[in-house]
Amino acid sequence: MPHTDAETRDLFDRERREHARPDGPGVRVERAGPVVRQVGGPDDWNGVVWSAPGLDAAGADAAIAAQIEHCTALGLPDFEWKLYDHDSPADLGERLRAAGFVAEEPETLLVAHAEPLAGPVELPEGVSLRPVTDAAGAELMARAHERAFSTDGRRLLHQVVKRLKKAPEDFVAVMAVDGDGEPVCSGRMELYPGTGFAGLWGGGTVAAWRGKGIYRALVAYRARIAAERGYRYLQVDATGMSAPILRRLGFTELGTTTPYVYRPAR
Secondary structure, three states: OOOOHHHHHHHHHHHHHHOOOOOOOOOEEEEEOOEEEEEOOOOOOOEEEEEOOOOOHHHHHHHHHHHHHHHHHHOOOOEEEEEEOOOOOOOHHHHHHHOOOEEOOOEEEEEEEOHHHOOOOOOOOOOEEEEOOOHHHHHHHHHHHHHHHOOOOHHHHHHHHHHHHHOHHHEEEEEEEOOOOOEEEEEEEEEOOOOOEEEEEEEEEOHHHOOOOHHHHHHHHHHHHHHHOOOOEEEEEEOOOOHHHHHHHOOEEEEEEEEEEEOOOO
16 A cells, blocks of 8 residues: 555654664664664764654753764764754754754655666666676776765775675665766665665766766666565655756655764864
C-alpha cells in the first residue's frame, strides 16, 4: 500500500534518523539523551542526525552545549547538526546559531520510488558510465567532484577509498567519462540495510556537460541497483542545482534540511 508524503517522511525519520546506522567503517552511532549523532575521524562526517520530537526550549540549549563539548573533546575539525524544518523546538536553528553553529545553504529533502527510475537512459555520444571500484577510480571521481563543484576533493577521496577497502557491500560509486577517459560526472549511493531507503549523494556534472542527460543517467544507474537489492525509496538532500532535475524525474519534496556546522576554535 503506497504511503502518503507524511507517512514517508515519518518512515524516513524513524529508519534513517532515529535508528540511524553508521554510514561507513570506523564511525559509530551514539544515542546521547535526546539526540542521535554519528562520530568518527576527522575526515568522516560527524554530526547530529536526529533530535527527539519532545526536545523543548528548556532542553535544547543543554543538548546543544553537550554536543559542542563532545566534538571539542574529540578534536574534530567540524561537527554538523542536521536540522530538518519539522524538528522541534521551532527556534532550534536560532539556538544553534547563538551557540556558534553556522548555517549553510538549505537543501531539499526529496524521495522517490526506486524501481520506476531504473529504466535505460541515453548518454551523449562518446560518454560511458564506469563503476568506481578502486583507488584509481576514486581519484578520478574526486577530480570530477572538484570540476563540478569547484571544491577540494581530498576528503571525498579519503572517504571513498576507505569505504571501498573496508565496507564496499552497501556502497555504490559511479562516474561518467568522456571519450578521452576524462571524468565529467560522478555520484555515490549508500544502501542502508534494514531500511527501505537508499541515499544518493554527491551527484555533480562538469559545467560543459550539463543538460545532456548525464546526471539523469547516474540516477538511473543507482536506482536500478537499489531496486535489484530490494530498496523501495531513493532519498536525496538536494542542492538548488539538482532539485529541479530530480523533481522532473518524479522525486517528491518532503521538506528541507539545513546543515548547521560548528568549528571549534584552534
